[in-house]
Amino acid sequence: MASQTRMLFRHIDEPGLASIETYRSLGGYRALERALKDIEPDELLTTLEDSGLRGRGGAGFSMGKKASFLPRGEMEKFLCCNADESEPGAFKDRELMSKNPHQLIEGIIIAAAAAGAGWAFIFIRGEYAQTADVLERAVEEAYRAGYIGENILDSGRRVELVVHRGAGAYICGEETALLDALEGKRGNPRLKPPFPAIQGLYGGPTLINNVETLSNVPHIVKNGADWFKSFGTEQSPGTKVVSVSGRVQRPGNYEVELGMPSRELIFGLAGGPFEGHEVKAWFPGGSSAPVLTAKELDLPYSFEAMAEAGSMLGSGSIIVADDTVSIPHLALRTARFYHHESCGKCTPCREGTNWTVKMLERVISGEATPMDLDVISSVQDNIIGHCLCVLGDSMAMPVGSMVAKFRDEFEAAIEAGRDAAPRPLDESPTDVKPVPLEAVR
Amino acid sequence: MSDGWVPEIRPTDDMSAEERQRLVSSMRPEDAEPVPELHEVEVPDELKERIEAAMAKYPEVRSASLPGLWAVQRHYGWCTPDGIRQAAAVMGVTPGYLESVATFYDLFRTGPVGRHHVLVCHNLACWLRGSEDVLDAFCEAAGVDADEVDHIGASSEDGEVYLKAFECLGACDIAPMASIDERYYGPLTPDDARTVIDQLRAGADPIPDKALFGRETAGGPEPEPDPRVKKGETNLGAPGREAEEATGG
Numbered sequence: 001m002a003s004q005t006r007m008l009f010r011h012i013d014e015p016g017l018a019s020i021e022t023y024r025s026l027g028g029y030r031a032l033e034r035a036l037k038d039i040e041p042d043e044l045l046t047t048l049e050d051s052g053l054r055g056r057g058g059a060g061f062s063m064g065k066k067a068s069f070l071p072r073g074e075m076e077k078f079l080c081c082n083a084d085e086s087e088p089g090a091f092k093d094r095e096l097m098s099k100n101p102h103q104l105i106e107g108i109i110i111a112a113a114a115a116g117a118g119w120a121f122i123f124i125r126g127e128y129a130q131t132a133d134v135l136e137r138a139v140e141e142a143y144r145a146g147y148i149g150e151n152i153l154d155s156g157r158r159v160e161l162v163v164h165r166g167a168g169a170y171i172c173g174e175e176t177a178l179l180d181a182l183e184g185k186r187g188n189p190r191l192k193p194p195f196p197a198i199q200g201l202y203g204g205p206t207l208i209n210n211v212e213t214l215s216n217v218p219h220i221v222k223n224g225a226d227w228f229k230s231f232g233t234e235q236s237p238g239t240k241v242v243s244v245s246g247r248v249q250r251p252g253n254y255e256v257e258l259g260m261p262s263r264e265l266i267f268g269l270a271g272g273p274f275e276g277h278e279v280k281a282w283f284p285g286g287s288s289a290p291v292l293t294a295k296e297l298d299l300p301y302s303f304e305a306m307a308e309a310g311s312m313l314g315s316g317s318i319i320v321a322d323d324t325v326s327i328p329h330l331a332l333r334t335a336r337f338y339h340h341e342s343c344g345k346c347t348p349c350r351e352g353t354n355w356t357v358k359m360l361e362r363v364i365s366g367e368a369t370p371m372d373l374d375v376i377s378s379v380q381d382n383i384i385g386h387c388l389c390v391l392g393d394s395m396a397m398p399v400g401s402m403v404a405k406f407r408d409e410f411e412a413a414i415e416a417g418r419d420a421a422p423r424p425l426d427e428s429p430t431d432v433k434p435v436p437l438e439a440v441r
Numbered sequence: 442m443s444d445g446w447v448p449e450i451r452p453t454d455d456m457s458a459e460e461r462q463r464l465v466s467s468m469r470p471e472d473a474e475p476v477p478e479l480h481e482v483e484v485p486d487e488l489k490e491r492i493e494a495a496m497a498k499y500p501e502v503r504s505a506s507l508p509g510l511w512a513v514q515r516h517y518g519w520c521t522p523d524g525i526r527q528a529a530a531v532m533g534v535t536p537g538y539l540e541s542v543a544t545f546y547d548l549f550r551t552g553p554v555g556r557h558h559v560l561v562c563h564n565l566a567c568w569l570r571g572s573e574d575v576l577d578a579f580c581e582a583a584g585v586d587a588d589e590v591d592h593i594g595a596s597s598e599d600g601e602v603y604l605k606a607f608e609c610l611g612a613c614d615i616a617p618m619a620s621i622d623e624r625y626y627g628p629l630t631p632d633d634a635r636t637v638i639d640q641l642r643a644g645a646d647p648i649p650d651k652a653l654f655g656r657e658t659a660g661g662p663e664p665e666p667d668p669r670v671k672k673g674e675t676n677l678g679a680p681g682r683e684a685e686e687a688t689g690g
Contacts (some may be wrong), residue, residue, distance in 0.1 A: 003664070004660050004664055005667045005670070006660075006663070006664070006666065006667070006670065007667075007670050007673075009658065009660070010663075010666060010670060010674075011663065012658050012663075013657045013658055013662070013663070026674075027674055076500075085611050086608075086609060086611065087609070088564045088565045088566065088608070088609035088613070089565065089566055089609070089613055090611065090613075091611045091612055091613050091614055093611075094611050094612065095658065098654070099658075119500060125611065126511075126546070126548045127548065127560070127607075127610050127611065127620060127623075128611065129623035129624075130623065130624060130625065130654055162498050162499065164504075164507065164508075165507065165508065165511060166507065166546070167507055167510070167511070167546035167547070167548040167549050168546050168547030168548035168549075168607075169545065169546050169547060170608065170609075181507065182504060183501065183503060183504055184501075184503035184504045184505060184506030184507060184542065185503070185506070185542065186541060186542055186545040187545060187546075202500060202501055219673065222673065223673040227669065227673060230669055231669065243613065243614070245566040245613030245614060245616060246565070246566050246569045246570070246613070246616075247569050247570070250659055251566075251613060251614045251615075251616065251659065252614045252658065252659020252660065253614065253658060253659055253660070254659065254660050255660070269660070270659075283565075287564075287565050287609075317613075319565055319566055319569070319613070321569060325569065330565070333564070333565055333568050334565060337564055337565070337608055337609070340608060341608065343545075
């Protein structure tokens with residue numbers, strides 16, 4: 001069995017880890033003490049930048065660099081922890097927050113101190129009600145222990161931390177839509193620039209980081225940048241909690257060093273496809289990532305290798321489709337999601353997702369012509385880069401890649417449809433569900 | 442409306458385009474809906490306390506819109522026009538503003554729904570593992586229209602169950618799964634779906650053995666920690682020096 005390297009997931013199933021006593025007994029909050037007492041904010045920023053920690057929410061941008069974009073000086077600054085985790089295939093933050101909330105809180109307070117933010121918010125999706133309850137309890141404990149609030153640990157610093165529940169909108173994971181939702185508005189993305197680091201929440205400079213990114217912070221502050229860089233690859237240092245799901249035998253979260261061969265993750269840790277089946281396509285970074293095929297299974301799982309293969313590591317969520325899955329149906333299911341979640345503000349996304357769904361429905365119901373495939377591809381090309389946020393791109397990339405890489409399947413669906421009477425749309429591809437679910441867990 | 446407040450003019454769906462246009466062009470700025478005064482609106486104490494507590498938590502009052510609407514929904518079961526008006530009075534915003542927010546988010550209900558909320562995930566990972574069969578079984582057991590469930594959700598006739606096909610709920614590890622009264626359950630079979638509906642109707646706790654919370658991580662029991670991780674855990678001194686020791690430098 002391939003090896004896991006647990007840093008964030010260390011002690012994950014320790015009973016009572018969600019309580020402050022247990023977390024402290026395992027060494028928790030020592031990094032915060034050190035960060036506030038022994039280290040200057042500038043030095044904290046340098047350490048984070050030197051560590052090479054890249055954002056774990058999707059974009060993979062250097063966390064320290066992002067924090068250094070905030071203007072210096074006396075003004076109200078904000079930190080938002082993005083816990084909206086609504087990318088299909090991602091469920092790492094849920095487990096991190098439900099089981100080890102204090103690791104995140106410690107990371108938030110350190111990052112807020114480094115960036116000079118007096119207010120911090122955890123924007124958690126409303127569906128995670130149980131997890132939000134855990135977080136709220138943990139925040140209360142941390143307030144009582146003096147790790148949050150006025151004059152933290154006698155350092156003279158103040159950080160307030162609020163858990164803010166969303167209410168079911170994928171778009172709120174987009175950072176500027178998240179800010180609007182936090183301000184109590186409909187979650188529509190904003191035009192950038194100005195970027196949130198300059199003008200974000202309530203018009204103030206705002207640092208926005210993912211749950212997993214912030215959970216890494218205490219470890220880096222405690223042990224230094226060089227220690228952190230001893231994990232992973234040169235361009236993707238550290239460990240990554242990878243969510244593996246879809247048609248594999250052991251779906252779940254696995255923490256590994258970045259750069260591990262993807263095959264080891266999917267086969268070694270997640271058990272690979274069910275017996276007698278093969279990997280046909282896989283999303284390496286959630287449903288927004290262009291799909292890869294079985295040929296790319298031996299690539300190292302890292303930001304740089306996935307980008308080189310024309311896809312992305314994204315939030316680190318692998319969804320596996322095996323040989324029982326019809327790719328046109330997979331494309332339709334993907335497109336329907338983005339169509340439903342498009343906020344409707346930008347025309348290319350609102351109309352593009354709508355028409356992509358309609359065209360894919362025609363392919364499957366047997367009413368399309370081969371020319372439609374070129375139209376589908378051109379619609380995808382015309383969405384990418386033409387909207388305020390990347391929601392439309394997130395549909396265009398995987399759907400475009402499926403049409404490009406599995407064009408024969410789409411053509412076969414069209415050909416089959418020509419001879420036969422149109423099939424009802426709701427008729428599911430019967431070969432999608434052969435494996436008994438009892439085999440799973 | 443409990444306090445007798447009725448909007449004087451309001452476009453409705455059954456108006457013709459002409460009627461609608463006449464109505465809109467007759468509107469003047471002073472017709473705009475005002476912020477309700479707190480003394481005009483009767484707000485249950487518990488609801489008022491909750492909304493005020495939320496308002497106190499943020500640097501700006503409007504940030505309490507989402508928590509305010511959550512409070513309304515928890516109090517009345519859905520975001521009723523009365524409830525929205527009450528929240529608006531407490532917050533000092535127009536009811537129309539809160540309504541615009543409520544209609545944006547999938548988890549806020551703007552119409553009456555069944556008592557128990559069952560959201561069945563039908564996104565990629567769940568779909569790949571048979572969520573369609575599970576959803577069908579749910580619809581059949583609850584006796585609701587599958588097409589409606591797919592779009593805006595539907596409630597059973599006895600008012601016990603509200604069923605909705607939902608986009609990714611963030612629990613692909615237990616696919617196919619569902620959120621039942623804000624708790625996660627999975628992996629589900631069509632049989633589980635039928636059991637859940639029966640149990641909800643009987644007022645019982647649904648399928649406790651399929652609950653997600655408390656379950657151990659997929660990677661299994663804690664492996665022997667990486668030597669670097671272990672070294673890092675004993676690291677208590679100043680960052681620069683200790684870091685060198687930790688990496689063996």
